[in-house]
Amino acid sequence: MTHKIRIILADDHPVVRDGLKGMLGSQEDFSVVGEAVNGEDLLDLARKVPAEVALVDLRMPVLDGVSAIARLRESCPALRVLVLTTYDSDADIRRAVEAGATGYLLKDAPREELFNAIRQTSRGYSYLSPAVASRLVDGVRSSDYDELSPREVEVLTLVAQGRANKEIARSLRLSEATVKSHLLHIFEKLGAADRTHAVTIAVRKGIIRLE
Amino acid sequence: MTHKIRIILADDHPVVRDGLKGMLGSQEDFSVVGEAVNGEDLLDLARKVPAEVALVDLRMPVLDGVSAIARLRESCPALRVLVLTTYDSDADIRRAVEAGATGYLLKDAPREELFNAIRQTSRGYSYLSPAVASRLVDGVRSSDYDELSPREVEVLTLVAQGRANKEIARSLRLSEATVKSHLLHIFEKLGAADRTHAVTIAVRKGIIRLE
DNA sequence: GAGAAAATCAACCGAAAGGTGGAGCGTAGT
């Protein structure tokens, strides 16, 4: 072996960071060179400390994983990003991959799979865990049909808040007819029976978030 | 110190189990005596291995945390349960506490808080992390108003699937009038504007799950 | 520049959903 693979961890859970440090420390070709507790921390760290791979969680305070990955592409293009998260919604995966993640792994993956993924990623090969890969493929197959336009997402977000079409029209400065038109398209794209169903489907797919 | 505090871990993520093992191993008064990857595993283990504290995650395959805790109350009443999870929805917390959890901690808690919580729990004192405690108090304050009856939850679950009142009535063998009546009560209890809003509120509170 | 979407709006209809005001039954506490 010539060089150890230098790894930066980014996760807001101390337990997870410690677990990863311990696990990776047991492997001779790995070396954890830094830890970040949120996205901004990760950006700072990556600028200062050279590394081959960053293991990053998607849900982090201050700056979330996807945004951090996107900005990492510019500031540290050489750094490969392996997403390690508990969330496996279609949209989460697609967003992360689009933002420039080299790999995507779920936290319930066995240790050997994690080691494997890191080694693959460090060489520039992309790694998707089997469960994730199949979801992505499903997503691509139907993505031309079920992807909502920005405006449609905007409408659906308000629908999720219990707003009536008339209110939504006022909020977005549209006529009620337009709102209804958007909704019909949304139903068709998502295969939803009604507005409520559309919201639950969109939440499951990660198209909209509650709160 | 007379005896070490014997601890059983229950979490389906290898990373988290390793992290906890490493963290707890650094403390002289802790001893990890067993690891479980799901609820059933935990029940088996608790019967075989004597321990003071079980650290359990709520979302686990096969048998989830809350169910496992409830059954642990019967089979191993002496074992104190400290919930350690990422989820902090009102309903998750209340369910866990009602099932018999002695403590509730979020995974983003700093290590010192975790150590503290384990020591408290092992002595029989209950421990709630500050963030969790405030949520529980909020919940209790309004719980008489926003808690849905089993039937109401049943109705709302079908609403979330995009079913019309008439369909729901057929499924549950009710008249449409009864379904509407349930829904009006649901709106009132949750403070929802319409059925869609009721569903999103219920999902956020953990009253219903999508899928 | 043709074609394909997205985004905007109109008018209309029937079917749901939301809302009001009841009522009866059963069971669990106090």
Place this chain on the structure above:
DNA sequence: ACTACGCTCCACCTTTCGGTTGATTTTCTC
């Protein structure tokens, strides 16, 4: 025994929603 509440149902009315048909404009892609 009384109260509270969950569960069930009815009638009636108003509003909203879902669905159709059709249209214009912009904006991107090929």
